Amino acid sequence: MEYVNPLTGFRLDGRRPNEMRQIRGEIGVVAKADGSALFEMGNTKVIAAVYGPREVQNKGQQINNRALVRCEYSMANFSTGDRRRRPKGDRRSTEISLVIRQTMEACILTHLLPHSQIDIFVQVLQADGGTRSACINAATLALADAGIPMRDIVTSCSAGYLCSTPLLDLNYIEDSAGGPDVTVGMLAKMDKVTLLQMDAKLPMDIFENVMQLAIEGCKAVAHYIREVLLEHTKQLECHRGA
C-alpha cells in the first residue's frame, strides 16, 4: 500500500510527511471536576478530568511527603471504527494508565501537596491513532486547569517510518501498516524526554531521525497548548474583574 505517494510526496490523507494533524484543545468540559479538558488530534478525541488534590481515600496508600497520583484510561465502546465492547481493566488499558501516570507524576510537583491524592481520568471518545499522545496532552491541560503546580508542560506526539520516509503523527491506517511507531513525551521548556516507546524494528540512524521528528511535533503541540492556557487564563482574569 502506498502510504506515501512517490510522485507528490503526500500521504493518504493529503498531509506532508512532516505535517501534524489539526489539533484543538478546549478547557473546562466536565463541570464537576476540579480541572478538565478536551483534546483533539485529527479525528482522535479525548477527554481528561482531574479530581484533586483532595484527601487520600484509601489511607493505606497515603504517602507522607508527597501527593499520590492515580490515573485511569478508558475507551468508549464507540471509539474505534469497528465497535467493540471493551472490558474494564484489560491489559492495554492498564498499560496506558500506567504510562500516563508515570509521565504526569514526573512533572507534577508532588512534594508541595503532601498527604493528598490527585486522580486523573482519561476517556477516549474517538480513536484514530495517537491516542496515547492525545491523552497526555489532554491530561496536561486538565492539570493546569485544576491549578496543580507543575514543573513544565508535558506534551506528546508520535512518529513512524513507512515507505522509507519518517512520518509525523500517524493516524490509525498508518499505525496498523506494521511499520515502527515511536511515541515521545517531553517536557517542552526543559527540553527533556520523559516518555519514549517504540514497537517494531528500526536501524539506529533512522531511529534518530524519527525520534527527532517526534520531538519537533511535541514542541509544536507545546506551543499550541501554551497559547490555549494563556487565552483561558486571560479570559478568567478579565471576567473576574478587580
Next chain:
Amino acid sequence: MVGLSTGEKRFIHGGIAQDLRSDGRKRLHFRPFCVETGVIPQANGSARVRLGATDVIVSIKAELGKPSSFQPDKGKVAIFVDCSPTAAPEFEGRGGEELSSELSFALERCFLGGKTGAGAGIDLSSLIIVEGKVCWDLYIDGLVVSSDGNLLDALAAAIKVALSNTGIPKVNVDLGPSPDDQPEVDVSDEEFLQFDTSGVPVVVTLTKVGRHYIVDATLEEESQMSSAVSVSVNRHGHICGLTKRGGAGLDPSVILDMISVAKHVSQNLISVLDSEIAAAEANAKE
C-alpha cells in the same frame, strides 16, 4: 456523592412540598436541554445532550448481522451504557458497573419491546434486509461524561436525537441462485436512509420525595427520593415502558397518578426535543 445534612435535607423536602425547588424550578419543570448532533463522525448517528450539569453522549452504529431465529423478520438492537470515571471518581474501575447495567436494562425496557420484539418503540422490522438471513444490528452506546441526576431521561433523549441523526446505508442485495445461499450484500457508501423516529418514545422519570413528585431531579434531590417511576411515552400518548426504582412501597392509585402526570409532561418534552433536533440539524447544515 457528598452527603447532605439533616438541615439541608429538610430544606429540599420543604422546597418540593411548597413547589419551589432549590434552583427555583417548579415540581414539573425540566432544566434547559442543550442538544448537539453528529458529535461522533465515524458513527452512523450520534448526539450529545446536556441537562444542567448532566452530560451524555450516545452513538449509534449499524452493522450487518443475522436475524435471530425467533424473529426472522426483525432486525436487532442492543443498548449499552457506560459511566465514565470522568463523571465521578466513584465510577473508577468497576465502580460504575452497577449503575451502567441498571441504566442499560431500563433503556432496553423502554425502547425495545418484549422478548418477541413486539411493541418496540423502535420499529425493528424496518431494519430487516433479507428475511431470515441478513438484517441490520443497531448498537446504541451511551456514555455518561458528567452526572447531576436524571441520567435516564437524558440518555433516552440522547437516543431519540441520535436516531433522528442516524443514516442507515442503502444496500444492494444479490440473492444468489438458490434460496439456501447466503445473499451478497453491497453496502453503499454514498446513500443513506434516514431512520424513522416518529414512533420513538421519550422517558420521563418522576421522583417521589415526601408526598409529591418531581421531574428532572438533581443529584441532591435524587438522594432524598423514596421511590421513582420512569415512564416511556411516545408521541401518541401511548406508554412504551415502565420502571419503578426504589424500595418504598407505592399505593396503586399513586402509581396511576404518576403515570398520568408523566404522560402530561412528556407531550411538552417531545415538542421541546423536536424543536431542539430541528435547530441542531439547521446548525449542522450551516
Next chain:
Amino acid sequence: MRDLQLPLNQTQRVRLQAALQQLQDLASQASASSLVTVADTIPVNNEDGILKGHGTSELDGQVVATLCGVVERVNKLVYVRSLRARYKPEVGDIIVGRVIEIAPKRWRLEINFSQDAVLMLSSMNLPDGIQRRRTAVDELNMRSIFEENDVVCAEVRGFQHDGSLHLQARSQKYGKLERGQLLTVPAYLVKRRKQHFHRLEQYCVDLILGCNGFIWVGEHLETGENDMLEDREKRPEISKTNMIHEEQERTFTPLEVRRHICRIANAVRLLSALGFILTVESIIDTVEASASSNIEIKDMLGPEFYVQTVEREVQRRILLSRKKG
C-alpha cells in the same frame, strides 16, 4: 462558561459576544502582560534579592512559573496568583465545611483543600456553655453537637504539622448551619473581606461567603434559636420518622423566605458560572435586577438573564473606570 450550557438564540449570541468583547477591552493593560502559564519565565531583577513565593520555582538561575495565573509583586516578594485552584488557606479565614468523619476528640471537615481540616472538641463550645475541661462523656456525646454531613461554619486557627488545617468555632456566630442550601463556587471568586457573615434584613436571609468557596444561603435564625442547648431539647420533636407530613410542613421554611433564598442562590450560581467576583453588593444587585425585570426565579439561570447580567456588569465596570480615570 463551563457550568451553564445554555441554548442561546442568534441575537442573544451576538449580544453576548459584544458584551464579552467589551469586558476584554476594559481589562487593564498591565494585567495582560503579567499573565503566565506553566514554565513561563518571570522577569526579575536578580540583584534585588527577590523572594520567590507561591507558584514559582527556580530553573537555571531563572524564576519560572509552576501555575497558570497572574504575577503579583509585593515589595521583594514575587508570586503567581492562580485562578481556578483549590482553596489557599490563611489564618483567620472564615470558612464553611462539611463534617466527613467523627474521630476521637475531633471532627474531620471537608473544605475544598488538599486535605481535610480538623476541628478539635476543645475548640468548640459545649452545649451547656460552661467553660470546662472536656470529659470522656463529652467525647461520647460529640454526635449531639455535630453529626456526619453537617454543615459547619468555623474559622481557621492554624496549620498542623502535616499541612492540614486546625479550625475553631468558639464564638456564637460559628457553628452548625441549618435551614438553607450550600453552594460550591471556585475559591478564587471569594475575596477576603472584613465581613463574611451577611444578614440580609430585607430578605430575612443569612448569607455566609466562605473563603474556601462554600457559600451558605439560609433562613435567618435568631442567635438564640441556634443555641446548642435549645437544639437538643427540640431534637426529639424534629425526628422525621415520628412526625406525619402535616406537622413537618408546619416547620418548613416559609414560602416568602424560601423565594428569597432561591433567588439569592441562583444569583450566586449565575455569577460563579460567569466568573465574576462574588461580593454581597454584586449578589444583591443581581437579585434586585431580576426582581425588577419580573424574571422568574428559575429563569435567572436561563439565556436571557445570562446575557443581561453580562451587559449590566459591562456598564458597571465602565462607570467604575470613569470614576477612577
